[in-house]
Amino acid sequence: MLETEELKKVFKGKTAVEGASLYLDKGESVGLLGPNGAGKSTTISMISTLLKPTSGDVRLNGKSIIKNPSEMRRILGVVPQEIALYGELTAYENLKFFGRIYGLSGKALEGAIQRSLELVGLAERQKEIVKTYSGGMKRRINIAAAMMHEPEIIIMDEPTVGIDPQSRSHILEMVRQLNHEKGLTVLYTSHYMEEVERLCDRVYIMDHGKIIASGTKEELKSILSSEETVWIELDRPYPAFFKDLQSFKVIKQAVETEKGIKLILPKGSRILGEVFQASERHQVEIINVNVQKPSLEDVFLHLTGRKLRD
Amino acid sequence: MKSVFLLQWQRFRRAPVMMLSFLIMTIIFVALLAGNNPAERPAILAYADDSLPESEAEDWVASLNKAEEFNFQLMSEKDVREAVAAGDAPLALRLMDGNYRIVLAADDMGRFVLEAFLNRKYREELRFQQVEQQIAGSDIRTEVAGLMEEPPLQVTTTTLEGTEEFQYDNQLQLLFGMTLFFSVYTIMFSLMKIVEEKKYGTWNRLILSPVGKWEIYLGHLAYSFAIGYFQIVTIFILFKYAFHFDVGDRFGAILLIIACYTFAIVALSMLVMGLVSRPQQLQAVVPIIATGMAMIGGAFWPIELVNSNMLLAISKILPITYGLDALKGVAIYDRSWQELSEPISILLLIGVVCMGIGINLMERRTY
Numbered sequence: 001m002l003e004t005e006e007l008k009k010v011f012k013g014k015t016a017v018e019g020a021s022l023y024l025d026k027g028e029s030v031g032l033l034g035p036n037g038a039g040k041s042t043t044i045s046m047i048s049t050l051l052k053p054t055s056g057d058v059r060l061n062g063k064s065i066i067k068n069p070s071e072m073r074r075i076l077g078v079v080p081q082e083i084a085l086y087g088e089l090t091a092y093e094n095l096k097f098f099g100r101i102y103g104l105s106g107k108a109l110e111g112a113i114q115r116s117l118e119l120v121g122l123a124e125r126q127k128e129i130v131k132t133y134s135g136g137m138k139r140r141i142n143i144a145a146a147m148m149h150e151p152e153i154i155i156m157d158e159p160t161v162g163i164d165p166q167s168r169s170h171i172l173e174m175v176r177q178l179n180h181e182k183g184l185t186v187l188y189t190s191h192y193m194e195e196v197e198r199l200c201d202r203v204y205i206m207d208h209g210k211i212i213a214s215g216t217k218e219e220l221k222s223i224l225s226s227e228e229t230v231w232i233e234l235d236r237p238y239p240a241f242f243k244d245l246q247s248f249k250v251i252k253q254a255v256e257t258e259k260g261i262k263l264i265l266p267k268g269s270r271i272l273g274e275v276f277q278a279s280e281r282h283q284v285e286i287i288n289v290n291v292q293k294p295s296l297e298d299v300f301l302h303l304t305g306r307k308l309r310d
Numbered sequence: 311m312k313s314v315f316l317l318q319w320q321r322f323r324r325a326p327v328m329m330l331s332f333l334i335m336t337i338i339f340v341a342l343l344a345g346n347n348p349a350e351r352p353a354i355l356a357y358a359d360d361s362l363p364e365s366e367a368e369d370w371v372a373s374l375n376k377a378e379e380f381n382f383q384l385m386s387e388k389d390v391r392e393a394v395a396a397g398d399a400p401l402a403l404r405l406m407d408g409n410y411r412i413v414l415a416a417d418d419m420g421r422f423v424l425e426a427f428l429n430r431k432y433r434e435e436l437r438f439q440q441v442e443q444q445i446a447g448s449d450i451r452t453e454v455a456g457l458m459e460e461p462p463l464q465v466t467t468t469t470l471e472g473t474e475e476f477q478y479d480n481q482l483q484l485l486f487g488m489t490l491f492f493s494v495y496t497i498m499f500s501l502m503k504i505v506e507e508k509k510y511g512t513w514n515r516l517i518l519s520p521v522g523k524w525e526i527y528l529g530h531l532a533y534s535f536a537i538g539y540f541q542i543v544t545i546f547i548l549f550k551y552a553f554h555f556d557v558g559d560r561f562g563a564i565l566l567i568i569a570c571y572t573f574a575i576v577a578l579s580m581l582v583m584g585l586v587s588r589p590q591q592l593q594a595v596v597p598i599i600a601t602g603m604a605m606i607g608g609a610f611w612p613i614e615l616v617n618s619n620m621l622l623a624i625s626k627i628l629p630i631t632y633g634l635d636a637l638k639g640v641a642i643y644d645r646s647w648q649e650l651s652e653p654i655s656i657l658l659l660i661g662v663v664c665m666g667i668g669i670n671l672m673e674r675r676t677y
Contacts (some may be wrong), residue, residue, distance in 0.1 A: 050517060073519070074520065078518055082510060085514045088324040088325050089324065
């Protein structure tokens with residue numbers, strides 16, 4: 001349905017995206033994963049026709065949309081990362097305006113407003129001024145505004161940034177419904193691994209402007225099929241202990257966080273004894289040790305050498 | 311375009327305070343500074359120094375008061391100096407033998423107007439006195455007055471610059487100057503919504519809709535034009551009918567000039583938005599542009615009193631200069647359409663150039 005070919009964007013001599021090729025089949029839910037500054041927003045800006053690529057192409061049903069973006073815009077809904085609403089107006093007035101600019105009027109407009117409000121669960125509070133809403137409610141209206149013209153493809157750029165867990169869960173469930181029940185094609189960008197794992201059939205991983213891996217969740221995890229993850233929970237960071245662990249040849253990757261250390265190493269490596277010896281040398285208090293199957297987060301760590309939220 | 315235009319009004323209705331404050335501030339400033347009695351002349355305290363006998367000082371004051379531009383009041387030097395020192399009078403006149411000085415406690419823009427008037431009157435009076443000394447017994451003043459009433463020869467001089475003798479009307483200067491000055495704020499702040507839309511992402515929503523980009527711009531520009539035009543016209547109507555300011559009989563011409571001026575300021579605002587892309591920066595830049603333009607363009611004091619060639623040269627590229635010139639041309643000098651066509655054409659030219667450059671600068675980033 002939608003594909004990009006070798007997309008490249010250069011801003012003032014700096015390459016933001018290079019050689020990004022991806023595709024979306026009809027009714028598919030695809031995740032675009034990467035840390036801040038990976039080039040996700042630039043990529044979706046080019047796909048959604050907001051930004052002209054320096055080179056490469058975006059095709060909708062085989063036709064390039066670079067020179068003629070109108071067909072793409074007609075069937076596309078975009079949920080931007082920022083709250084793109086008029087704060088001084090009510091939710092109802094915002095949706096009415098966004099419906100009008102898509103040519104809706106009369107009963108069709110009213111129907112679209114109420115349908116979108118029901119979808120995001122804010123029909124009861126439609127007459128309230130948007131700037132008085134909580135962060136989560138604003139995010140939901142942000143999604144409703146993109147749904148007014150019943151798009152076939154929806155691009156969501158980190159739609160859950162900065163909101164409470166309850167609103168986040170509501171939004172994720174809503175996206176899942178749109179994809180599973182209404183057959184909407186979804187391109188979902190996030191730096192929350194668990195969201196992408198929950199919502200998306202396929203995943204593209206971006207870093208430093210390039211797509212470094214792609215496939216279904218299982219395919220990506222199989223990259224680490226011969227590895228396992230050891231999570232060592234600590235009471236506080238111990239830099240010397242971490243440095244010591246990094247020197248172990250068997251450890252492929254080690255990442256230190258506030259709560260502990262994550263190690264990626266070949267399956268069946270008998271390393272725990274050496275880890276405990278090192279902890280005694282450095283007088284480290286280990287709270288918990290957990291050997292896990294690799295997650296997408298671990299795949300990302302393996303591919304980029306850093307955590308997703310770095 | 312209609313949806314975008316109506317949206318701006320809807321947003322204005324929800325948050326009207328800032329825009330209305332410019333309208334109210336204009337009314338307060340003009341009403342306070344110009345007063346609401348058109349017959350009232352500014353009072354100037356005067357005293358004679360030792361070089362001028364009391365009777366001659368009285369003659370000078372009577373002569374100056376004949377012009378009906380200021381109301382000179384002769385008092386003792388002590389009283390006058392006390393009044394100026396206490397701030398009761400912003401300035402005063404010291405009469406000397408064949409000369410004068412202006413006494414100031416602080417710089418006052420009224421000084422330029424008073425100085426221009428006194429220069430003219432003293433030159434005239436001293437010339438009369440010289441003639442009277444040379445032709446004894448001749449009533450030269452009556453003769454000249456008669457000749458001025460019925461001139462033996464009429465000469466009409468037309469120059470390319472169309473320069474007439476400078477006439478000062480304090481009320482109209484304040485009304486036109488302050489109104490055009492505050493309208494710059496209204497228009498620029500209203501158009502700032504484009505920059506805000508780009509910052510908060512609603513602009514991208516509009517771009518992705520079937521509404522054309524030119525329609526989005528036109529919706530915003532039409533709103534800014536309408537609100538700026540409405541503000542200026544409302545103030546002019548208010549002062550013409552409620553405060554009885556004499557803006558002349560050609561109100562249609564004034565409406566046309568306001569439209570051209572508003573267009574030029576809307577276009578200038580687009581240029582500024584193209585150069586300065588952040589709302590916070592614009593908040594700082596707009597007052598600098600508005601005040602600078604008003605000072606150099608003659609909104610605070612008549613441009614005819616400015617002597618600096620550099621400032622006069624800068625004023626030639628400012629729309630406010632031509633707006634004021636055209637408005638005074640109608641209300642004070644009763645200029646013909648042919649004469650008015652020059653400032654009006656320049657306003658339109660400034661508008662077209664600024665609009666073209668402004669939109670181009672704003673469009674550098676996107677499709």
